[in-house]
Amino acid sequence: MLQGHQSWIFKSKPVIIGSAAIGGPFEAQGNLAKDFDLLHGDIWLGQDSYEQAEKKFLEQACETAIKKAGLKKEDVQFFLSGDLINQIIPSSFTARTLAVPFLGIYGACSSSIEGLSLASMIVDSGFAQNALVGTSSHNAASEKQYRYPTEYGAQKPPTAQWTVTGAGAAVVAQQGQGPRVVSATIGRVIDMGLSDPFNMGAAMAPAAVDTIEAHFRDLNIDPSHYDLIATGDLGKVGHRIAGDLLTKHGLNIPVEKLTDCGILMYKEDQPVFAGGSGCACVATTTFGHLLNRMRRRELKRMLIIATGALLSPMSYQQKETIPCVAHAVAIEV
Amino acid sequence: MSSIKRKNLTPVQQQYQDFARAREPQRPIIRNCIRAFITGGTICTLGQGIQLFFMTYFNFDEKTAGDPTVAVLILISVTLTSLGLYDHIAQWGGAGSAVPVTGFANTIASASLDHKSEGLVLGVGGNMFKIAGPVIVFGVFSAFIVAIISVIITSLGGV
Numbered sequence: 001m002l003q004g005h006q007s008w009i010f011k012s013k014p015v016i017i018g019s020a021a022i023g024g025p026f027e028a029q030g031n032l033a034k035d036f037d038l039l040h041g042d043i044w045l046g047q048d049s050y051e052q053a054e055k056k057f058l059e060q061a062c063e064t065a066i067k068k069a070g071l072k073k074e075d076v077q078f079f080l081s082g083d084l085i086n087q088i089i090p091s092s093f094t095a096r097t098l099a100v101p102f103l104g105i106y107g108a109c110s111s112s113i114e115g116l117s118l119a120s121m122i123v124d125s126g127f128a129q130n131a132l133v134g135t136s137s138h139n140a141a142s143e144k145q146y147r148y149p150t151e152y153g154a155q156k157p158p159t160a161q162w163t164v165t166g167a168g169a170a171v172v173a174q175q176g177q178g179p180r181v182v183s184a185t186i187g188r189v190i191d192m193g194l195s196d197p198f199n200m201g202a203a204m205a206p207a208a209v210d211t212i213e214a215h216f217r218d219l220n221i222d223p224s225h226y227d228l229i230a231t232g233d234l235g236k237v238g239h240r241i242a243g244d245l246l247t248k249h250g251l252n253i254p255v256e257k258l259t260d261c262g263i264l265m266y267k268e269d270q271p272v273f274a275g276g277s278g279c280a281c282v283a284t285t286t287f288g289h290l291l292n293r294m295r296r297r298e299l300k301r302m303l304i305i306a307t308g309a310l311l312s313p314m315s316y317q318q319k320e321t322i323p324c325v326a327h328a329v330a331i332e333v
Numbered sequence: 334m335s336s337i338k339r340k341n342l343t344p345v346q347q348q349y350q351d352f353a354r355a356r357e358p359q360r361p362i363i364r365n366c367i368r369a370f371i372t373g374g375t376i377c378t379l380g381q382g383i384q385l386f387f388m389t390y391f392n393f394d395e396k397t398a399g400d401p402t403v404a405v406l407i408l409i410s411v412t413l414t415s416l417g418l419y420d421h422i423a424q425w426g427g428a429g430s431a432v433p434v435t436g437f438a439n440t441i442a443s444a445s446l447d448h449k450s451e452g453l454v455l456g457v458g459g460n461m462f463k464i465a466g467p468v469i470v471f472g473v474f475s476a477f478i479v480a481i482i483s484v485i486i487t488s489l490g491g492v
Contacts, residue, residue: 049450144447151414151443152464153423153430155365158358193346194353202353241356248352271424274358 004218007185008117010124016331017130017176018069021288022061023280024165026139030266035289036166037064043140043165050150054083054138054167055090057280059097061167062134065287069130069171076100076171077128080119082111083136083279084163085145090136100132108308109233110187111135112168112283113327117184119172120329129174136167137278146197146313159199161235162272164265168283170291179294179331183219187211187326189310195321197311201238201262201274204307207324208234209245211305215328216251223253227299230290232282232306232326233262235275261285261306282306294333301332365427372426376433380406403434410435414442440464 003009020037023030028039038060047053058081066073079098081091082105095102107114115133122128140150142163148154172181190210194203208231216222223229234242239260246253261282262275286304293299307326316322339347383405387398413419419439423430430436441461448460462469 051450140447148464149440149443149447151417151420151439151446153414153420153436153439153443155424155427155431157360191346192349192353193342194350199357202357205353206349237357241353244356245352 003183004214004220006188006214007183007218008121009183009219010120010181012124012174013180013182014120014123014172014174015176015178015180016170016291017173017178018065018067018071019168019170019287019291020061020064020068021168021284022057022064022166023284024057024139026162026270027164027166027265027284029270032265032285032289035292036284037061037068037288043138050138050141050144051085051089054085054136054141055093057138057165057167058083058090058094058134058136058169061136061169061287062094062098062132065132065134065169065171069173069176071130071171073098073100076130076132078103078119078122079132079134080105080115081134082106082115084108084142090138091134094134098132107306107325107327108310109137109277109279109281110306110308110325110327111279112286113184113232113304113306113329114308116170116172116181116329117186117327119170120181120184123172123174126174131172132169133172134167134169135279135283137163137165137280139163139165139278142278156273157198158273159196159201159235159237160273161200161233161262161275161277162266162270163278164233164276164280164284165278166280166284168280168287170287179291179333181329182332183215183330185211185215185218185328187214187328189323189325191321191323193321195316195319197309197316197322199237200233200277200309200322201235202241203238203322204232204309204324204326205234205238205241205245207326208232208238208242208305208307209249211326211328212246212303213249213251215303215305215330223251223257226257226301226303226330228290228302229253229258230264230285230302230304231258231260232304232308233275233277234260234307235262235273235277236260237274238307239263239275264289291331294331297333299333301330303328303330368425369427369429372422372429373432374429376406376430376435380433406434407438410438411442414439415446419443437465437468440468
């Protein structure tokens with residue numbers, strides 16, 4: 001049901017009955033290692049290319065999520081997925097393996113929450129009993145696609161971010177036990193004229209702020225409603241900007257409540273510059289770490305705002321600025 | 334940011350960019366310069382050592398020792414790239430490891446490695462000069478212009 005200008009309230013409160021996070025070697029050294037279902041020591045996963053390895057990550061995430069939900073893949077009616085590779089091939093090829101009716105989505109790093117909102121809407125409206133949502137990203141595949149060759153020796157600035165290698169998936173169902181999706185806010189595309197792909201945090205922060213403000217306005221609630229408000233992959237730079245921007249706009253969120261998946265993912269001493277990014281950043285943090293915290297009842301209500309930078313390597317070369325989007329989902333137990 | 338680029342922005346965008354810039358960590362330029370000096374200097378000293386080696390133990394003079402020296406440096410760079418070490422050196426050394434011939438070898442080796450999965454012809458062959466290509470194109474072009482200027486000056490009775 002539409003609430004306010006751009007938010008949805010899910011009356012039946014669809015349940016996340018199973019979720020999974022799969023990570024790579026760098027994530028295994030990070031802060032959230034114990035919240036991953038499976039960690040790989042090698043980014044190739046025995047495949048012939050980075051792209052195939054990413055597909056393998058996503059397949060494993062989906063299969064684990066379905067298994068943890070206590071379902072078979074025949075019980076899942078729809079699969080929604082997106083990633084960062086051209087024409088979202090890891091998602092489509094995973095859908096080929098799963099043989100579940102598939103809707104491909106693209107929202108860059110916001111894909112996981114875009115998928116979760118849509119899956120919740122499909123389930124809430126009765127168009128499916130169970131829907132699966134997944135996203136993946138692969139550090140080397142993203143470097144190859146968006147920046148320079150992986151082993152190319154270019155010096156990155158401190159504002160750059162590190163793409164998470166991994167995949168996350170969740171099964172949203174009409175019935176069952178687990179955290180429930182209660183509402184979602186779909187974001188506008190915001191472009192503040194920034195064009196540096198090594199400074200995504202600053203480009204995406206205004207989109208996150210716009211969606212957070214819209215969420216509170218539409219639902220007529222204030223930040224005290226949530227135990228945790230986690231933005232997508234803004235990293236240290238974007239997180240600081242977003243925090244200050246919210247304060248400037250008069251929305252005071254206590255420091256301990258506002259966090260960022262890109263900061264949570266890695267340890268302080270890992271060389272990830274400003275923090276993590278990529279579709280798998282929000283996906284693995286939310287579907288692994290944060291949902292686990294909810295299941296342990298450490299968190300009762302949380303708001304996840306996933307941000308995505310909607311650029312392409314070509315748009316950057318053509319001197320276009322970076323449009324950004326952010327989608328929010330509220331989950332409670 | 335250049336003033337032309339800034340002119341295309343709306344006041345709100347300009348205001349935000351100033352707001353954001355005040356909260357971004359700056360590139361540590363002085364530290365980068367010192368590290369580039371150390372890295373570049375080390376690579377060049379190594380090159381000098383290799384050149385002396387060829388001149389002392391083989392039948393090369395100062396002019397002819399250049400080619401085998403460059404070949405050895407390229408070999409070292411490509412090996413380090415293949416072992417996944419060169420990009421770590423480069424993150425530390427910046428321009429110091431990008432400017433010498435080792436950096437050039439790294440661009441070609443890294444692009445070839447990345448595109449190996451698309452096959453030898455379209456993958457490696459088609460992409461190995463992805464970054465090195467512009468360097469060759471503009472290098473050859475500038476050499477051509479300089480050569481023409483040099484010929485004109487010489488034929489006019491200059492130096």
